[in-house]
Amino acid sequence: MTQVEQERELQAQFDAVVARHDRIEPRDWMPEGYRKTLVRQIAQHAHSEIIGMQPEGNWITRAPSLRRKATLLAKVQDEAGHGLYLYSACETLGVSRAELTELLIEGKQKYSSIFNYPTLSYADVGTIGWLVDGAAIANQVPLCRTSYGPYGRAMIRICKEESFHQRQGFELLMTMMRGTDAQRAMVQESVDRFWWPALMMFGPPDDASPNTAQSMAWGIKRDTNDELRQKFVDMTVPQAERLGVTLPDPAIAWNAERGHYDFGEPDWEEFAAVVRGEGPCNAQRIAHRRRAHEEGAWVREAASAFAAQQAAAQQAQEVSA
Amino acid sequence: MSAAAGGVRGEWPLWEVFVRGKRGLNHVHVGSLHAADAEMAVRNARDVYTRRNEGVSIWVVKASDVTASSPDEKDPLFAPAGDKVYRHPTFYDVPADVPHM
Numbered sequence: 001m002t003q004v005e006q007e008r009e010l011q012a013q014f015d016a017v018v019a020r021h022d023r024i025e026p027r028d029w030m031p032e033g034y035r036k037t038l039v040r041q042i043a044q045h046a047h048s049e050i051i052g053m054q055p056e057g058n059w060i061t062r063a064p065s066l067r068r069k070a071t072l073l074a075k076v077q078d079e080a081g082h083g084l085y086l087y088s089a090c091e092t093l094g095v096s097r098a099e100l101t102e103l104l105i106e107g108k109q110k111y112s113s114i115f116n117y118p119t120l121s122y123a124d125v126g127t128i129g130w131l132v133d134g135a136a137i138a139n140q141v142p143l144c145r146t147s148y149g150p151y152g153r154a155m156i157r158i159c160k161e162e163s164f165h166q167r168q169g170f171e172l173l174m175t176m177m178r179g180t181d182a183q184r185a186m187v188q189e190s191v192d193r194f195w196w197p198a199l200m201m202f203g204p205p206d207d208a209s210p211n212t213a214q215s216m217a218w219g220i221k222r223d224t225n226d227e228l229r230q231k232f233v234d235m236t237v238p239q240a241e242r243l244g245v246t247l248p249d250p251a252i253a254w255n256a257e258r259g260h261y262d263f264g265e266p267d268w269e270e271f272a273a274v275v276r277g278e279g280p281c282n283a284q285r286i287a288h289r290r291r292a293h294e295e296g297a298w299v300r301e302a303a304s305a306f307a308a309q310q311a312a313a314q315q316a317q318e319v320s321a
Numbered sequence: 322m323s324a325a326a327g328g329v330r331g332e333w334p335l336w337e338v339f340v341r342g343k344r345g346l347n348h349v350h351v352g353s354l355h356a357a358d359a360e361m362a363v364r365n366a367r368d369v370y371t372r373r374n375e376g377v378s379i380w381v382v383k384a385s386d387v388t389a390s391s392p393d394e395k396d397p398l399f400a401p402a403g404d405k406v407y408r409h410p411t412f413y414d415v416p417a418d419v420p421h422m
């Protein structure tokens with residue numbers, strides 16, 4: 001068999017696996033474009049979890065009660081875990097963790113634009129749980145069935161934990177809405193700031209998302225950006241009503257004909273600017289991640305040195321025994 | 322030695338993590354992580370993979386020590402089992418009214 005024939009056969013096998021909605025595993029042959037797309041998407045997803053610790057981590061020392069503090073700590077720790085599951089999935093594609101960290105702190109790989117917005121009050125902890133984790137869930141649930149095995153398995157673990165994230169956020173906001181006028185105003189102000197950026201989390205509209213078709217053909221993505229955005233709006237509008245907040249979009253209205261809520265168009269200029277690095281916190285987020293990485297260098301080196309010393313001592317003991 | 326312990330760019334080695342969900346079940350592969358040595362790998366695995374009582378026991382194995390059956394998950398090693406349907410209970414016809422079968 002010539003190499004061309006061999007490649008064609010491998011491609012046919014790969015296509016057959018994807019067509020029957022089976023999973024591709026790390027040691028299978030895969031087209032180079034599939035591998036590259038996955039590395040980019042999973043890395044971006046991992047980076048989002050890691051950078052996503054910062055906006056909320058900002059409030060840990062100023063939580064209003066021990067209960068809220070324990071909750072927020074557990075939530076932020078979960079996000080670190082999500083980042084690690086995803087880095088581990090990404091590494092099965094032949095990239096190293098160190099390489100991925102480097103790409104992030106050098107600004108060569110992206111993370112979700114939502115984390116470039118600041119958290120200005122404790123209500124933002126609730127709003128992030130409700131809207132940002134809510135949008136993440138809408139994005140991630142279909143990814144549990146993605147064609148790449150390790151990615152799908154990481155998503156299943158993550159989705160199980162996200163429901164706690166969203167519920168604690170909603171509960172926090174409900175508690176504040178039962179409080180004083182000032183607390184209610186704080187919730188409304190927070191929702192006003194996060195609503196549109198949350199909608200942007202699903203990415204550009206379908207007609208401006210050139211990679212979607214290929215990703216869907218490969219079974220990496222299961223739904224388009226606009227489909228997921230609509231699903232999120234449909235789930236969230238009744239929750240907002242129950243909470244008693246007003247979503248900052250006068251175009252929101254039930255459309256009986258479509259069986260969906262209508263809603264307005266996010267400011268895609270703003271989205272593009274944040275993705276380009278011009279959001280309110282881009283520089284701060286990366287600088288913080290870089291500092292944490294660099295200040296941790298001595299810990300990594302010391303642990304390696306200790307491990308090497310222990311291994312050498314054990315070897316010497318075995319030789320003498 | 323430090324190069325061996327450090328690996329690429331001074332990176333800690335990769336460990337595969339296996340968790341026993343509860344007594345009576347096998348250890349199951351759950352993912353991987355980096356750690357300087359086995360002891361640290363177990364401690365990290367506890368924090369990364371069992372934050373909600375997902376396990377009662379953890380194994381870690383250096384990823385470089387794993388030997389796999391073949392480069393392809395669709396493995397000729399398992400092909401002989403494919404045509405031995407008689408190893409499965411559904412191969413045998415038993416009337417539906419036979420109790421406890």
Ligand SMILES: [Fe+2]
Nearest residue numbers: 049078079082
């Ligand atoms: Fe997360």
Ligand SMILES: [Fe+2]
Nearest residue numbers: 079133162165
């Ligand atoms: Fe989350």
